[in-house]
Amino acid sequence: MKIFVENLPYAIPEKFFYFISECHFSFFMEANWSKKEKYTICGFLPFMIFKSKGKNIEIENNGELKILENNPLFELQRIFDSYKLKSDYFFLPGGFGFLSYDLGWQIEKLPDISKDDLNLPDIFICFYDTILIFDNIRKKTFLVSINFENDRSFKTKFNQMKKFFKKKIEDSHNFKSKSLEIKMENLTSNMRVSYYMSSIERIKNYIKEGDVYQINFSHRFEVKGSFEPYPLFLKLQKVNPAPYSAYFNFNDFVLISNSPELFLKKEGAKIITKPMKGTRKRVKNSEVNKKIINDLLSSEKDRAELIMIVDLERNDLGKICEYGSVKVKKLINLEKYKTVYQTTSTIEGEVRKEVNLIDIIKATFPGGSITGAPKKRAMEIIEELEPTKRNFYTGCLGYFGFNENLQLNILIRTLLFKNNKIFYPAGGGIVWDSIPEKEYEETLTKAKNLFLTIGIKENEIRNIFI
Numbered sequence: 032m033k034i035f036v037e038n039l040p041y042a043i044p045e046k047f048f049y050f051i052s053e054c055h056f057s058f059f060m061e062a063n064w065s066k067k068e069k070y071t072i073c074g075f076l077p078f079m080i081f082k083s084k085g086k087n088i089e090i091e092n093n094g095e096l097k098i099l100e101n102n103p104l105f106e107l108q109r110i111f112d113s114y115k116l117k118s119d120y121f122f123l124p125g126g127f128g129f130l131s132y133d134l135g136w137q138i139e140k141l142p143d144i145s146k147d148d149l150n151l152p153d154i155f156i157c158f159y160d161t162i163l164i165f166d167n168i169r170k171k172t173f174l175v176s177i178n179f180e181n182d183r184s185f186k187t188k189f190n191q192m193k194k195f196f197k198k199k200i201e202d203s204h205n206f207k208s209k210s211l212e213i214k215m216e217n218l219t220s221n222m223r224v225s226y227y228m229s230s231i232e233r234i235k236n237y238i239k240e241g242d243v244y245q246i247n248f249s250h251r252f253e254v255k256g257s258f259e260p261y262p263l264f265l266k267l268q269k270v271n272p273a274p275y276s277a278y279f280n281f282n283d284f285v286l287i288s289n290s291p292e293l294f295l296k297k298e299g300a301k302i303i304t305k306p307m308k309g310t311r312k313r314v315k316n317s318e319v320n321k322k323i324i325n326d327l328l329s330s331e332k333d334r335a336e337l338i339m340i341v342d343l344e345r346n347d348l349g350k351i352c353e354y355g356s357v358k359v360k361k362l363i364n365l366e367k368y369k370t371v372y373q374t375t376s377t378i379e380g381e382v383r384k385e386v387n388l389i390d391i392i393k394a395t396f397p398g399g400s401i402t403g404a405p406k407k408r409a410m411e412i413i414e415e416l417e418p419t420k421r422n423f424y425t426g427c428l429g430y431f432g433f434n435e436n437l438q439l440n441i442l443i444r445t446l447l448f449k450n451n452k453i454f455y456p457a458g459g460g461i462v463w464d465s466i467p468e469k470e471y472e473e474t475l476t477k478a479k480n481l482f483l484t485i486g487i488k489e490n491e492i493r494n495i496f497i
Contacts, residue, residue, distance in 0.1 A: 249458025
């Protein structure tokens with residue numbers, strides 16, 4: 032294997048990506064780890080595509096399709112092993128894609144009750160030999176390619192890609208965003224408000240009986256109409272930029288993630304997870320915002336929710352980390368966004384040498400912040416009460432490196448575009464002292480960015496589903 036790296040002129044990633052957003056399997060992914068580390072990764076035209084549903088697997092490699100029936104995680108690890116490499120770069124060409132929440136059924140034995148009306152793959156990962164890395168702090172762009180197959184003509188291909196990307200970067204300097212035009216027929220949810228409220232009461236009864244401490248319960252909004260995904264993504268980025276946002280064109284559908292939550296980041300042996308619990312609406316009045324922040328930070332309920340998930344995540348990381356290395360670096364951290372305030376925790380550990388990427392996924396997936404605790408029983412109750420499969424929602428999307436690095440978000444604040452519809456789930460953590468009306472209000476707060484972006488006025492939101 033040989034790595035090719037070329038410096039290209041810098042461009043604003045959102046403007047550049049407009050010119051490849053409709054290309055086959057194009058993706059845009061952000062990695063805003065700190066004030067000093069803000070990257071955007073883009074690519075298209077993968078050399079290999081891995082898809083699975085249950086134990087049914089499709090692997091398309093340079094145009095050749097292979098169909099298997101096996102444990103998909105086992106087959107995925109075989110690919111990672113085949114292309115394993117060492118490098119000082121965090122991001123390299125490798126796998127980009129998502130794991131559906133429903134992949135959990137390949138990890139745990141769980142009941143199969145709810146309806147799978149979206150029918151998305153459990154795993155959909157595209158493997159690229161060429162990507163663009165935008166360093167948004169230093170204003171640099173890197174074209175990175177790997178000649179995985181030792182193809183003698185690869186240098187010619189690399190030069191062609193370099194020429195192509197340079198042209199698109201030049202075009203991006205004259206980019207003018209299109210106005211967002213959305214035609215809607217109706218807006219609905221997969222459950223009535225009355226069902227949502229009664230389900231919370233049933234969850235509280237499970238808590239009373241000692242089955243669980245907490246459940247993440249969600250419902251899914253749906254809009255039918257005509258939409259252009261990328262202009263909507265740009266609008267969402269402007270309304271509420273998120274550190275782990277992403278846009279992925281899977282051809283038959285598009286995922287737009289406005290996620291603020293990091294599921295996993297692994298660099299070398301170091302692994303980090305940042306569970307998020309506790310949400311408050313942010314307003315334009317600074318004095319009112321101070322009271323809102325104080326209310327969030329002093330809330331016993333929100334603190335209890337977060338600490339319960341911290342315990343769960345510490346346990347998950349403990350399965351794959353060196354003994355004694357798992358530490359809570361920050362227990363309660365306030366994060367500020369344009370429309371909401373959130374609280375997060377930061378948990379770190381050192382991964383054992385014999386542990387591979389799939390071991391990590393099996394030990395930690397899905398993220399505890401979007402299931403509840405204990406995780407397996409929480410997932411059983413979610414399957415009982417939520418009428419439709421979650422599919423993409425509360426799974427994860429991101430980077431699976433052949434160098435065994437990872438960056439995966441939690442797929443919250445995420446839209447699915449499929450068959451001329453937008454699907455947008457939202458939920459929250461339910462504990463013993465949850466008030467059903469307030470929990471429902473929290474889901475609307477989380478969905479507010481989408482509603483405002485697609486033209487629904489705030490005073491109309493409350494009455495949509497009654």
